[in-house]
Amino acid sequence: MAQEHIALLLDDACLTVDELAVSCSVSREWVIEHVQAGVLPAESGADPAQWSFTGRDLLRTRRLFDLERSFDANPELAGLVTDLLDEMERLRVRLRRAGLPPD
Amino acid sequence: MEFKDYYQILGVARDAPADDIKKAYRRLARKYHPDVSKEPDAERKMKELNEANAVLSDPEKRAAYDNVGQSFHAGQEFRPPPNWDAGFEFSDRGFSGAESADFSDFFSELFGSRMGRGSPREHGHFRSRGEDHHAKVLLDLQDAYHGASRTLTLRTPQTDARGHVKLSERALDVRIPKGIHEGQLIRLTGQGSPGHGGGQSGDLYLEVHFKPHTRYRAEGRDVYATLPIAPWEAALGASVKAPVPDGAVEVRIPEGSQSGRKLRLKGRGIPGSTPGDLYLVLEIVLPPASNPKARELYQAMERELNFDPRRGLGA
Numbered sequence: 001m002a003q004e005h006i007a008l009l010l011d012d013a014c015l016t017v018d019e020l021a022v023s024c025s026v027s028r029e030w031v032i033e034h035v036q037a038g039v040l041p042a043e044s045g046a047d048p049a050q051w052s053f054t055g056r057d058l059l060r061t062r063r064l065f066d067l068e069r070s071f072d073a074n075p076e077l078a079g080l081v082t083d084l085l086d087e088m089e090r091l092r093v094r095l096r097r098a099g100l101p102p103d
Numbered sequence: 104m105e106f107k108d109y110y111q112i113l114g115v116a117r118d119a120p121a122d123d124i125k126k127a128y129r130r131l132a133r134k135y136h137p138d139v140s141k142e143p144d145a146e147r148k149m150k151e152l153n154e155a156n157a158v159l160s161d162p163e164k165r166a167a168y169d170n171v172g173q174s175f176h177a178g179q180e181f182r183p184p185p186n187w188d189a190g191f192e193f194s195d196r197g198f199s200g201a202e203s204a205d206f207s208d209f210f211s212e213l214f215g216s217r218m219g220r221g222s223p224r225e226h227g228h229f230r231s232r233g234e235d236h237h238a239k240v241l242l243d244l245q246d247a248y249h250g251a252s253r254t255l256t257l258r259t260p261q262t263d264a265r266g267h268v269k270l271s272e273r274a275l276d277v278r279i280p281k282g283i284h285e286g287q288l289i290r291l292t293g294q295g296s297p298g299h300g301g302g303q304s305g306d307l308y309l310e311v312h313f314k315p316h317t318r319y320r321a322e323g324r325d326v327y328a329t330l331p332i333a334p335w336e337a338a339l340g341a342s343v344k345a346p347v348p349d350g351a352v353e354v355r356i357p358e359g360s361q362s363g364r365k366l367r368l369k370g371r372g373i374p375g376s377t378p379g380d381l382y383l384v385l386e387i388v389l390p391p392a393s394n395p396k397a398r399e400l401y402q403a404m405e406r407e408l409n410f411d412p413r414r415g416l417g418a
Contacts, residue, residue: 004276007278007289010287056286058308072125088138
């Protein structure tokens with residue numbers, strides 16, 4: 001039988017700035033710039049070595065990068081679109097909860 | 104393998120200037136962006152657009168593609184001629200090797216040997232970590248309570264003995280521990296791309312979503328389940344057995360309950376260091392008035408109870 005691999009749940013803040021950068025194929029500087037621009041959430045403290053990120057932050061980072069690349073968007077605009085997409089998803093969940101169709 | 108006409112995919116002429124290609128890509132990327140598009144098949148279209156853009160927005164890849172593609176049209180059977188790329192140097196711009204796993208076999212055949220890692224002579228003596236991969240996985244809500252084993256099929260770039268990269272499918276048996284919730288990420292260490300020059304392998308990240316269920320729905324770690332009850336159980340109170348995601352539980356329905364009332368079972372939601380709660384949402388189901396006896400009982404209630412649910416609504 002093939003070996004079974006154990007998956008780790010990424011729950012709370014658990015990724016370093018370097019791990020986040022590697023997993024999203026962006027540079028460390030890219031992450032720092034986006035934290036400083038306020039579009040990625042930062043832990044307290046100015047030292048990037050002390051920052052930690054959640055699994056949700058990782059998904060946000062990938063979405064930001066994708067928007068910036070596809071549309072040559074600046075970080076603030078990509079951040080705004082990402083916030084709107086999150087808000088849309090939150091409202092879709094509420095629609096589902098109320099038993100209403102998405103459209 | 105079918106020839107892919109990237110110009111046709113982006114809807115531009117073969118001699119379109121770079122600026123027109125960029126505009127066409129952005130226009131279509133907005134139309135088919137999977138987060139907002141209402142077009143059927145938006146996700147597949149978006150991958151196709153990304154692939155066409157990865158080639159046509161890169162002057163080196165575009166030139167090589169034009170060179171090999173001038174005698175082919177869309178859908179035609181295609182085999183790249185030997186040494187078709189002689190004289191071209193590709194650099195990796197913008198799209199990682201992990202992303203190119205989403206691209207077609209046609210792309211992989213033409214550019215696969217360079218995506219994400221450069222040519223062996225550039226990187227041969229470097230030690231570097233393999234890339235991380237990302238995928239989504241659909242689970243049942245019950246899996247969050249018990250954990251689950253799944254066999255995932257993944258497309259990953261693999262390097263052959265000549266340094267060429269081909270997409271290959273591989274099966275991976277994964278044990279997902281209990282306590283997972285909607286939208287959460289899980290990591291499989293070392294299951295991304297292999298490293299180079301003895302470097303560490305990348306990781307595989309899986310984003311978890313639950314399949315829709317008729318009775319259960321999760322919000323974070325809290326779980327909501329509908330509990331159908333009879334009118335007399337609601338009116339008089341009762342102890343009933345309620346099916347829940349991890350089995351069944353005996354609950355007390357308080358006297359005078361209405362539809363929509365929530366009963367909270369603390370700590371019976373998705374397990375974790377702080378487990379969620381389970382909410383049973385009461386739903387009163389009327390017995391059908393489908394025989395004379397049942398009709399007689401409803402008529403007796405109408406006569407005896409003096410009940411008007413619209414009292415006070417001003418009608």
